[in-house]
Amino acid sequence: MDTAQPATPLAFRPGQDGYEDELAGFQTGYAQRPDVVFAVAGTDEVVAAVAYAAERGLPVGVEATGHGRPDASRGGVLISTRRLDEVVVDPVARTARVGAGVRWGQVVAAAAQHGLAPLNGSAPSVGAVSYTLGGGLGILAREFGYAADHVRALDVVTADGAVRHVTAESDPELFWGLLGGGANLGVVTSLEFGLVPVARLYGGALAFDGREVDPAAILRAYTAWAETVPDEVSSSLAALVYPDLPMLPEALRGRYLVTVHVAYTGTAADGERLVAPLRAIGPAHDDSLRELPYTENHTIHSDPDFPHAYYGENRMLDALDTAGLERVLSLTGPAADRMHVVHLKHLGGALARPAANAVPHRDARWLLSILAPLNGTGGTEDTDGSDRERLRELYAGLFGAVAPGAVGRALNFTFAGGDRTEGLYDAETRKRLAGLKATYDPANLFRRNYNVR
Structure with missing residues (x-):
């Protein structure tokens, strides 16, 4: 006789000790206030959490680190998977x-x-x-x-x-x-x-002071260079004005930097030859291009590692409108009234190859993303959503400058609110996903996401 008891996941409800800690995530701008958080430690506990939600008709969200929260939410069930860490x-x-x-x-x-x-x-x-x-x-x-x-x-x-x-x-x-x-x-x-x-790379960052070297010239030189490199080179360009805050290194405070990031799996000697045209753009504020072990790959971009509030949008482009991109840079640089991070990533190569999955827009050649701290502080919740609305309107205008080349949006780089799903999939992919949704989740239980209905 089977006497095994059904799994009971650790549960936290509002007001209980541990509730706030379990909800802590990287994105602090989109507050999650579920009726219950299930902190699962095994598959059987996930089954129990899903059954709990299904029996009550409650919407379900799933979260590990909180980087890609689709929006703020109240009520329902959140399944925290952070303990599934093997x-x-x-x-x-x-x-x-x-x-x-x-x-x-x-x-x-x-x-x-x-x-x-x-x-x-x-x-x-x-x-x-x-x-x-x-x-x-x-x-x-x-x-x-x-x-x-x-x-x-x-x-x-x-x-x-x-x-x-x-x-x-x-x-x-x-x-x-x-x-x-x-x-x-x-x-x-x-x-x-x-x-x-892959055990090592040639890569790093080449940063220019955007007040000393023309950002438009850097952009033109980078995009022309990127079109000539082999598939073994992945690269991007980022532009931002660093805030004058005490937690930043003195060398970055208030600085407008336009930075090219490079990762290349070939030899260091070949890498040096490949990046020579980039170094010829002008004097570098910082040059960290070097051979490095793959375990240091995170130093290429040096993304922030502290939780903060942010809003971000993107467009995948099959063609570049250089004049439009220059306009984006001019409106998000030192003349802007807040910090914006503009990121242009070179696509193509193996990304364009067909695969047996639903990842769309493989014909895109570039990914343009723009991100800003919410409320201009980088650390607080946008309680009423007004700051997100301001950014949404601003970014709609900015992306309008490159609209002729846009083919869609990238799910991984969308931090704009889960109600906006247009462009994440082409029509045929969305239709096929909707068919799967009807088969495997007809009640739309899993809807605390960029929801395909």
């Missing part, structure tokens, strides 16, 4: 199996012990599973493609409480939709994906 590397098969709470930094460290690397993003604190479900546009993207392209298997709990081990062979349609569909189809508890044989 990483298992198979160096012979060159694979990693990771739990839903694992951060990229953990995977990089585990894989590096075997001379391997995952297709991680630029920030080590981002959740590996959630980032991959959104596509995963990483440090080595032009050479190896999206992180989703390398997934071998997923374990997922769907709205009916079923635990499914999904591969391209066992269930090709669900496999397709989970990779690129975000959190729409269930709670993914673990992923298995391929690793690449």
